[in-house]
Amino acid sequence: MKVRVLVRPKSGILDPQGEAVKSALPALGFEGVGNVHVGRLIELEVERIDEMDAMCRRLLANPTIEEYEWEVIS
Amino acid sequence: MRIGVAIFPGSNCDRDALFAVEQMGADPVELWHADADLKAVDAVIVPGGFSYGDYLRPGAIARFAKVMGPLEEFARAGGPVLGICNGFQVLTEAHLLPGALLRNIDMRFVCRRVRVRVESTETPWTSGCESGEELMLPVAHNEGNYFADEATLKELEDEGRVVLRYLKNPNGSANDIAGVCNEGRNVVGIMPHPERVSDPVLGSEKGLKILRSVLVGARI
Numbered sequence: 005m006k007v008r009v010l011v012r013p014k015s016g017i018l019d020p021q022g023e024a025v026k027s028a029l030p031a032l033g034f035e036g037v038g039n040v041h042v043g044r045l046i047e048l049e050v051e052r053i054d055e056m057d058a059m060c061r062r063l064l065a066n067p068t069i070e071e072y073e074w075e076v077i078s
Numbered sequence: 079m080r081i082g083v084a085i086f087p088g089s090n091c092d093r094d095a096l097f098a099v100e101q102m103g104a105d106p107v108e109l110w111h112a113d114a115d116l117k118a119v120d121a122v123i124v125p126g127g128f129s130y131g132d133y134l135r136p137g138a139i140a141r142f143a144k145v146m147g148p149l150e151e152f153a154r155a156g157g158p159v160l161g162i163c164n165g166f167q168v169l170t171e172a173h174l175l176p177g178a179l180l181r182n183i184d185m186r187f188v189c190r191r192v193r194v195r196v197e198s199t200e201t202p203w204t205s206g207c208e209s210g211e212e213l214m215l216p217v218a219h220n221e222g223n224y225f226a227d228e229a230t231l232k233e234l235e236d237e238g239r240v241v242l243r244y245l246k247n248p249n250g251s252a253n254d255i256a257g258v259c260n261e262g263r264n265v266v267g268i269m270p271h272p273e274r275v276s277d278p279v280l281g282s283e284k285g286l287k288i289l290r291s292v293l294v295g296a297r298i
Contacts, residue, residue, distance in 0.1 A: 017180070017225065018180060018183065018223070018225070018250065020180070020181045020182065020183055020184070020185045020223075020250075021181060021185070023185075024185045044134075063134070063138060063142070064134070066135055066138070066171065066178055068170075068177065068178045068225070068226075068227075069178045069180060069225060
């Protein structure tokens with residue numbers, strides 16, 4: 005089955021990429037943009053989903069600085 | 079003394095580190111990422127570069143390379159390990175050092191010489207320095223912004239485990255931290271590159287002060 009993993013900076017952790025995007029948007033004329041956070045989308049095909057959390061904790065995300073969520077998409 | 083330098087695909091300071099080991103007067107030993115043992119080295123340097131292209135996160139993939147198994151064992155047994163730049167990132171990903179290295183606060187790759195202060199000489203990699211000594215060392219990184227949660231930072235400060243501190247913070251790192259050590263003090267991670275200042279022809283040999291520390295008190 006196909007799984008989609010979303011990894012993002014933990015709340016409260018400085019996100020320089022998000023800040024850079026946030027300040028770039030008004031420069032293009034897009035006003036009214038609030039906080040921006042940049043994360044990572046990982047799609048993978050797996051045979052069993054009982055290992056998903058372990059995969060996320062050990063490799064796909066770094067729990068010290070990131071949080072993750074995953075869902076089966078097909 | 080035999081000093082190993084771990085080499086991953088994408089490491090690019092491995093040659094510099096091997097050269098610096100020679101400059102120290104020790105025997106350099108190449109440790110390939112697929113090696114299953116550490117070739118009886120007395121200390122290990124995990125060099126800078128972009129191991130595995132920095133894919134996913136810097137150091138995230140290197141952490142699972144074959145050579146990391148014996149390296150982790152060596153570190154947990156008290157063997158001296160020094161992670162430089164990407165090597166520092168690898169050691170945090172491997173949980174041999176606390177915290178993580180985030181993107182530089184201004185999103186710019188920083189490549190220049192910076193002044194750092196030696197905050198602790200109680201590690202095998204700084205024992206040859208003087209406490210409070212200031213060194214001018216090169217940095218070259220995109221993710222050098224040290225992060226750890228409040229409790230961990232307090233622990234590092236209280237236990238004197240901040241090894242190097244920037245005088246002028248180049249990347250946004252917490253408490254101006256440029257290098258830390260583990261609880262056992264044998265594993266040290268630093269963002270500056272001492273191997274790049276290991277010969278007068280490179281403009282300075284200040285880096286040898288750090289690297290040569292490991293020879294002090296070692297079985298040579």
